[in-house]
Amino acid sequence: MKLYKTMDHETLEREYSPSSCIDDIMVYIEQYINQSATAREGLKEHIRPNVKYGPETRSTMDVFIPEGKGPFPVHIFIHGGYWQELSKDESSFAAPNFLDHGIIFIALDYTLAPEANMSKIIDQTRRGVISILKNALNYNGDPNNVTVSGSSAGGHLVAEVLSMKWEKYGYKNCPLKGALAISGIFDLEPLIKTYINKPLKLTLKDTQVLSPINHIPKECCPVVLTYGENETSEFKRQTHEYMDAFLRAGLGCRYLDMPSVNHFNIVLDLNKKDSPLFQTVLNQVLA
Numbered sequence: 420m421k422l423y424k425t426m427d428h429e430t431l432e433r434e435y436s437p438s439s440c441i442d443d444i445m446v447y448i449e450q451y452i453n454q455s456a457t458a459r460e461g462l463k464e465h466i467r468p469n470v471k472y473g474p475e476t477r478s479t480m481d482v483f484i485p486e487g488k489g490p491f492p493v494h495i496f497i498h499g500g501y502w503q504e505l506s507k508d509e510s511s512f513a514a515p516n517f518l519d520h521g522i523i524f525i526a527l528d529y530t531l532a533p534e535a536n537m538s539k540i541i542d543q544t545r546r547g548v549i550s551i552l553k554n555a556l557n558y559n560g561d562p563n564n565v566t567v568s569g570s571s572a573g574g575h576l577v578a579e580v581l582s583m584k585w586e587k588y589g590y591k592n593c594p595l596k597g598a599l600a601i602s603g604i605f606d607l608e609p610l611i612k613t614y615i616n617k618p619l620k621l622t623l624k625d626t627q628v629l630s631p632i633n634h635i636p637k638e639c640c641p642v643v644l645t646y647g648e649n650e651t652s653e654f655k656r657q658t659h660e661y662m663d664a665f666l667r668a669g670l671g672c673r674y675l676d677m678p679s680v681n682h683f684n685i686v687l688d689l690n691k692k693d694s695p696l697f698q699t700v701l702n703q704v705l706a
Contacts, residue, residue, distance in 0.1 A: 423609040423653060428612065431609065431612065431613060432613050432614060433651070434609075434651045434652065434653035434654075435609060435610060435613050435615060435651070435653060436651075437571070437602070437650065437651065437654065437681070437682035437683065438682075438683075439651065440649050440650055440651060440681055440682065441649070441681050441682075441683065444683065447683035447684055447687075448505075448509070448683075450512070450684070450687060451505070451509040451510070451512060451687075452508075452509050454512035454687070454690065455508060455509050455510060455511040455512045455526075458483075458511045458512055458513075458514045458515050459481075459511055459514075461515065462483055462514055462515065462518065465483055465484050465485065465486070465518060466481060466482065466483050466484075466514075467481070467482040467484065467558060468481050468482075469481065470482050470558075472546060472547045472550035472551070473543060473546050473547070473550070475530050475535075475543060476530070477506070477528045477529055477530045477531070478528070478529070478530075478543060478546070478547065479507065479528045480507060480525050480526060480527045480528060480547065480551070481507050481508075481511055481525070481526045482523065482524075482525050482558050483511065483514040483517070483518055483523065483524040483525070483526075484518075484523055484558055484559055484560075485518045485519075485521050485522065485523065486518075487521065489559035489560070489561075490555070490556065490559055490560055490561040491521055491522060491523045491559055491560055491561060492521070492522045492523065492560070492561055492564040492565070492566070492596075492704045493522070493523045493525065493551060493555055493560040493561065493562075493564065493565045493566070494517055494522050494523065494524055494525065494565075494566050494567070494568065494700060494704070495525045495527055495547075495548060495551060495565065495566070495567040495568070496510055496513065496524065496525065496526055496527065496567075496568055496569065496573070496689070497527050497529075497544060497567065497568070497569030497570075497573035497576045497577060498510040498526070498527075498528075498569070498570065498572075498573050499569070499570040499571030499572045499573045499574070499602075499686075500531070500571070500572055501571065501572050501615050502531060502532050502537065502540055502572045502575075502619060503531050503532045503533070503615075503618045503619070504531065506528055506531075507526035507527060507528035508526075510526040511524070511526045512686075512687060512689075512690055513686075513687075513689035513690040513697075514526070514690075515690060516689065516690045516691065516692055516697060517689075519692070520692070520701060522701075522704060523555075523558065523559070523560045525551060527544065527547045527548075527551075529543045529544050529547065529576075530543060532618040532619050532620075533618040533619075533620070536619070536620065537607075537619055537621060537625060537629050538625075538628075538629060540576070541576065541579045541629060544576045544579065544580060545579065545580055545583045548567065548580050548595075549588050551565065552565055552588075552590075552594055553588075562594070563594075563596075564596050564704060565594070565595055565596055566595060566596050566597045566598065566599070566700055566703050566704055567580060567595060567597075567598050567599070568598070568599035568600070568601065568689070568700060569599075569600060569601065569603070570601040570602055570603075570685070570686045571601070571602050571603065571604070571682065572604065573601070573603075574600035574601050574602055574603020574604065574605075575600075575603050575604045575605065575607075575631065577598050577599070577600045577603065578600055578603060578605055578631030578661065579629075579631055580595075580598070581593065581595075581598055581631075581636055581639050581640070581642065582631055582634045582635070582636045592638055593636065593638060593639050593640045595640040596640060596703055596704065596706065597640050597641045597642070597643070597700070597703025597704070597706065598639075598640055598641070598642045598643070598703075599642075599643045599644075599645070599696075599699055599700055599703070600642070600643075600644050600645075600658075600661075601645055601646065601685055601686060601696075602645070602646040602647065602650060602654055602658075602682050602685060603631075603644070603657065603658065603661070604654075604657060605630060605631045605632045605657050605658070605660070605661035606626070606630045606632045606633075606657055606660070606661075607621055607625070607626035607629055607630045608623065608626040608627075608630065609653065610626070611623065611626060631661065632657075632660060632661055632664055635664045635665060635668045635670070636668075636670070637668070638670070639665075639670045639671070640671075641671040641672075641703060641706070642665060642670070642671065642672040642673075643672070643673055643674075643675050643699050643703075644658045644661065644662050644672065644673070644674055644675070645658070645674065645675040645676075645677050645685070645696070645699075646658050646677065646682070646685070647677050647680040647681045647682055647684070647685040648676075648677060648678045648679055648680060648681075649679075649680065649681040649682075650681060650682050654682065658674070659674070662674055675695060675696070675699055676695075677695065677696065
């Protein structure tokens, strides 16, 4: 029996509340907001804002393009917020570092719950990635060098992108160069009885269908999984169980140790050129 099934309600809620490991979540949210605003202002000559990829209001992305000839590698970032908070507007903090390394940075938006259910959010995110792959040349990107990362709920959505039926979109195999899932949720079932599920309204059947742990792809690009040292045991367990499932399937997957960070500030390391997190993405780009 999985440990979460023996937890009382208070413990379960705490384990799936990343803020239980920190003093003040707003400190980090304000960093997302301020650093993203600074990035957009500093790169205003390099940004194509609110590029549409679908009919939904929030089917948009901000595309940051480096100076130069190109075509450039492309990196897609999918934000977290438990599928019900945040947006691309707080997710461009890492754009300066990527552009400095000659990589297009795309902050992808998606409709939040309860306006959209989980199935629609997953489908929308997949369509966003497909749109980027199909239209990369339109923003001087290399469609053969596209990587993706996401944090928390974004980590779940990265995993859902990896498990999509690529042949439906004209690809024989996964066309991505690499993927990085940061502090992801790969089994949704524990969320059913938590406060997180109020806007999501997930049923047991939903979690069986929409949990990446239940549909590991048959083939995949190289994948790296990570979480902050200062996170709950359930977030850590979920990452290692998902990695084990990948390895049992014979797929390339490894764990990246990230000491001295938590669920919220780990992603800020994507804007630090020497950080293991950014170097992981850079290695995927250069492979």
